[in-house]
Amino acid sequence: MQSPPRRHFICQLLAVGGMGATALAGAQTSAPKVDEDSDQAKALGYRHDTTKVDGKKYPQHVPAQRCDNCSFFQGKKGDPWAGCAMFGRKQIAAPGWCVAWAKAPA
Template sequence: MSCHPTRRRVVIRLACSGAALAALPAAHAQAAHVDEDSETAVALGYRHDTQKVDVKKFPTHQASQHCANCGFWQGAATDAWGGCSMFGRKQVANGGWCAAWRKP
Protein backbone atom coordinates (compact mmCIF):
# COMPACT_ATOMS: atom_id res chain seq x y z
CA MET A 1 0.00 0.00 0.00
CA SER A 2 1.35 3.39 -0.99
CA CYS A 3 1.46 6.43 1.28
CA HIS A 4 1.28 8.80 -1.68
CA PRO A 5 -2.15 10.30 -2.37
CA THR A 6 -3.72 9.29 -5.63
CA ARG A 7 -5.23 11.80 -8.00
CA ARG A 8 -8.68 10.50 -7.04
CA ARG A 9 -8.05 11.13 -3.33
CA VAL A 10 -6.78 14.64 -4.02
CA VAL A 11 -9.86 15.47 -6.12
CA ILE A 12 -12.19 14.09 -3.45
CA ARG A 13 -10.46 16.10 -0.72
CA LEU A 14 -10.66 19.27 -2.79
CA ALA A 15 -14.35 18.70 -3.47
CA CYS A 16 -15.04 18.18 0.23
CA SER A 17 -13.09 21.31 1.14
CA GLY A 18 -15.03 23.35 -1.41
CA ALA A 19 -18.34 22.09 -0.03
CA ALA A 20 -17.29 23.06 3.49
CA LEU A 21 -16.31 26.55 2.36
CA ALA A 22 -19.56 26.96 0.42
CA ALA A 23 -21.50 26.27 3.63
CA LEU A 24 -19.85 29.19 5.46
CA PRO A 25 -22.02 31.98 3.98
CA ALA A 26 -25.15 29.98 4.84
CA ALA A 27 -24.00 29.73 8.45
CA HIS A 28 -23.34 33.47 8.50
CA ALA A 29 -26.85 34.13 7.18
CA GLN A 30 -28.21 32.49 10.32
CA ALA A 31 -27.05 35.40 12.49
CA ALA A 32 -29.00 36.06 15.68
CA HIS A 33 -31.87 38.52 15.65
CA VAL A 34 -31.77 41.67 17.76
CA ASP A 35 -33.47 41.22 21.13
CA GLU A 36 -35.90 44.11 21.62
CA ASP A 37 -35.00 44.10 25.33
CA SER A 38 -31.23 44.43 24.78
CA GLU A 39 -29.54 47.59 26.00
CA THR A 40 -28.85 48.94 22.51
CA ALA A 41 -32.35 48.14 21.23
CA VAL A 42 -33.98 49.86 24.22
CA ALA A 43 -31.76 52.93 23.84
CA LEU A 44 -32.67 53.22 20.15
CA GLY A 45 -36.34 52.34 20.64
CA TYR A 46 -35.98 49.36 18.27
CA ARG A 47 -39.09 47.32 17.53
CA HIS A 48 -39.41 44.37 15.13
CA ASP A 49 -42.63 46.00 13.87
CA THR A 50 -42.61 49.71 13.00
CA GLN A 51 -46.32 49.90 13.92
CA LYS A 52 -45.44 49.13 17.57
CA VAL A 53 -43.07 52.06 18.10
CA ASP A 54 -43.96 54.34 21.01
CA VAL A 55 -44.61 57.59 19.13
CA LYS A 56 -44.72 59.58 22.37
CA LYS A 57 -41.10 58.63 23.10
CA PHE A 58 -40.08 58.88 19.43
CA PRO A 59 -42.11 61.68 17.83
CA THR A 60 -39.94 61.69 14.67
CA HIS A 61 -41.14 58.16 13.82
CA GLN A 62 -43.30 57.83 10.72
CA ALA A 63 -45.23 54.67 9.80
CA SER A 64 -43.59 54.65 6.35
CA GLN A 65 -40.13 54.26 7.94
CA HIS A 66 -38.85 50.73 8.43
CA CYS A 67 -35.51 48.96 8.50
CA ALA A 68 -35.55 47.84 4.85
CA ASN A 69 -35.81 51.47 3.64
CA CYS A 70 -33.16 52.77 6.05
CA GLY A 71 -29.66 53.79 5.03
CA PHE A 72 -28.18 51.35 7.57
CA TRP A 73 -30.02 48.27 6.16
CA GLN A 74 -27.59 45.62 4.91
CA GLY A 75 -29.89 43.26 3.06
CA ALA A 76 -32.11 43.00 0.01
CA ALA A 77 -35.43 44.83 0.17
CA THR A 78 -37.20 41.45 0.15
CA ASP A 79 -35.18 39.87 3.00
CA ALA A 80 -37.23 39.23 6.14
CA TRP A 81 -34.13 39.95 8.29
CA GLY A 82 -30.93 41.79 7.49
CA GLY A 83 -27.86 43.33 8.97
CA CYS A 84 -27.74 46.81 10.43
CA SER A 85 -24.75 49.00 11.23
CA MET A 86 -26.35 50.00 14.54
CA PHE A 87 -26.56 46.42 15.86
CA GLY A 88 -23.25 44.85 14.87
CA ARG A 89 -23.63 41.20 13.92
CA LYS A 90 -27.28 40.96 14.94
CA GLN A 91 -30.05 41.12 12.37
CA VAL A 92 -33.07 43.41 12.39
CA ALA A 93 -36.52 42.78 10.97
CA ASN A 94 -37.37 44.17 7.52
CA GLY A 95 -40.42 45.89 9.00
CA GLY A 96 -38.66 47.03 12.16
CA TRP A 97 -37.62 50.54 13.20
CA CYS A 98 -35.26 52.37 15.54
CA ALA A 99 -34.44 56.02 16.26
CA ALA A 100 -31.29 55.80 14.12
CA TRP A 101 -33.44 55.42 10.97
CA ARG A 102 -32.15 57.59 8.14
CA LYS A 103 -33.05 58.08 4.53
CA PRO A 104 -30.82 56.05 2.16
Protein backbone atom coordinates in the same frame (compact mmCIF):
# COMPACT_ATOMS: atom_id res chain seq x y z
CA MET B 1 1.65 -2.10 1.07
CA GLN B 2 0.85 0.34 -1.69
CA SER B 3 -0.08 3.97 -0.90
CA PRO B 4 -3.33 5.35 -2.37
CA PRO B 5 -2.95 7.18 -5.65
CA ARG B 6 -2.40 10.91 -5.60
CA ARG B 7 -5.67 11.38 -7.52
CA HIS B 8 -7.59 9.80 -4.61
CA PHE B 9 -5.92 12.19 -2.15
CA ILE B 10 -6.73 15.24 -4.29
CA CYS B 11 -10.39 14.18 -4.62
CA GLN B 12 -10.67 13.84 -0.85
CA LEU B 13 -9.04 17.22 -0.34
CA LEU B 14 -11.48 18.89 -2.75
CA ALA B 15 -14.46 17.23 -1.07
CA VAL B 16 -13.41 18.42 2.38
CA GLY B 17 -12.76 21.93 1.05
CA GLY B 18 -16.20 22.00 -0.55
CA MET B 19 -17.86 21.03 2.74
CA GLY B 20 -15.99 23.84 4.50
CA ALA B 21 -17.11 26.41 1.93
CA THR B 22 -20.71 25.24 2.26
CA ALA B 23 -20.56 25.52 6.04
CA LEU B 24 -19.08 29.02 5.79
CA ALA B 25 -21.82 30.15 3.41
CA GLY B 26 -24.47 28.77 5.77
CA ALA B 27 -22.90 30.59 8.73
CA GLN B 28 -23.07 33.90 6.90
CA THR B 29 -26.79 33.60 6.16
CA SER B 30 -27.77 32.55 9.67
CA ALA B 31 -26.70 35.67 11.57
CA PRO B 32 -28.59 36.12 14.83
CA LYS B 33 -31.57 38.44 14.92
CA VAL B 34 -31.64 41.48 17.18
CA ASP B 35 -33.43 40.83 20.47
CA GLU B 36 -35.81 43.71 21.22
CA ASP B 37 -35.02 43.28 24.92
CA SER B 38 -31.25 43.67 24.50
CA ASP B 39 -29.59 46.76 25.95
CA GLN B 40 -28.55 47.98 22.50
CA ALA B 41 -32.06 47.59 21.06
CA LYS B 42 -33.59 49.37 24.05
CA ALA B 43 -31.09 52.22 23.76
CA LEU B 44 -32.06 52.70 20.10
CA GLY B 45 -35.77 52.13 20.67
CA TYR B 46 -35.69 49.27 18.18
CA ARG B 47 -38.89 47.35 17.43
CA HIS B 48 -39.35 44.55 14.86
CA ASP B 49 -42.61 46.22 13.78
CA THR B 50 -42.76 49.98 13.18
CA THR B 51 -46.47 50.02 14.07
CA LYS B 52 -45.62 48.95 17.64
CA VAL B 53 -43.30 51.88 18.41
CA ASP B 54 -44.36 53.97 21.41
CA GLY B 55 -45.28 57.34 19.87
CA LYS B 56 -45.19 59.12 23.24
CA LYS B 57 -41.66 57.94 23.97
CA TYR B 58 -40.50 58.54 20.36
CA PRO B 59 -42.44 61.54 18.98
CA GLN B 60 -40.12 61.72 15.95
CA HIS B 61 -41.39 58.32 14.77
CA VAL B 62 -43.54 58.21 11.63
CA PRO B 63 -45.18 54.87 10.68
CA ALA B 64 -43.85 55.15 7.11
CA GLN B 65 -40.31 54.94 8.51
CA ARG B 66 -39.21 51.32 8.28
CA CYS B 67 -35.84 49.62 8.44
CA ASP B 68 -36.12 48.61 4.77
CA ASN B 69 -36.29 52.28 3.70
CA CYS B 70 -33.47 53.38 6.01
CA SER B 71 -29.95 54.14 4.79
CA PHE B 72 -28.47 51.73 7.36
CA PHE B 73 -30.45 48.68 6.09
CA GLN B 74 -27.98 46.32 4.39
CA GLY B 75 -30.46 44.06 2.60
CA LYS B 76 -32.08 44.10 -0.80
CA LYS B 77 -35.62 45.16 -1.52
CA GLY B 78 -37.93 42.38 -0.37
CA ASP B 79 -35.55 40.87 2.20
CA PRO B 80 -37.52 40.18 5.41
CA TRP B 81 -34.35 40.37 7.57
CA ALA B 82 -30.97 41.94 6.88
CA GLY B 83 -27.93 43.44 8.49
CA CYS B 84 -27.84 46.95 9.90
CA ALA B 85 -24.90 49.26 10.49
CA MET B 86 -26.30 50.07 13.94
CA PHE B 87 -26.39 46.45 15.10
CA GLY B 88 -23.14 45.01 13.81
CA ARG B 89 -23.49 41.37 12.76
CA LYS B 90 -27.10 40.99 13.89
CA GLN B 91 -30.10 41.12 11.61
CA ILE B 92 -33.07 43.45 11.86
CA ALA B 93 -36.62 43.08 10.55
CA ALA B 94 -37.49 44.96 7.34
CA PRO B 95 -40.67 46.44 8.88
CA GLY B 96 -38.77 47.47 12.03
CA TRP B 97 -37.71 50.89 13.30
CA CYS B 98 -35.19 52.58 15.63
CA VAL B 99 -34.21 56.16 16.52
CA ALA B 100 -31.25 56.04 14.13
CA TRP B 101 -33.60 55.80 11.14
CA ALA B 102 -32.35 57.94 8.21
CA LYS B 103 -34.04 58.06 4.83
CA ALA B 104 -32.25 55.96 2.23
CA PRO B 105 -31.08 57.93 -0.80
CA ALA B 106 -33.29 57.53 -3.85
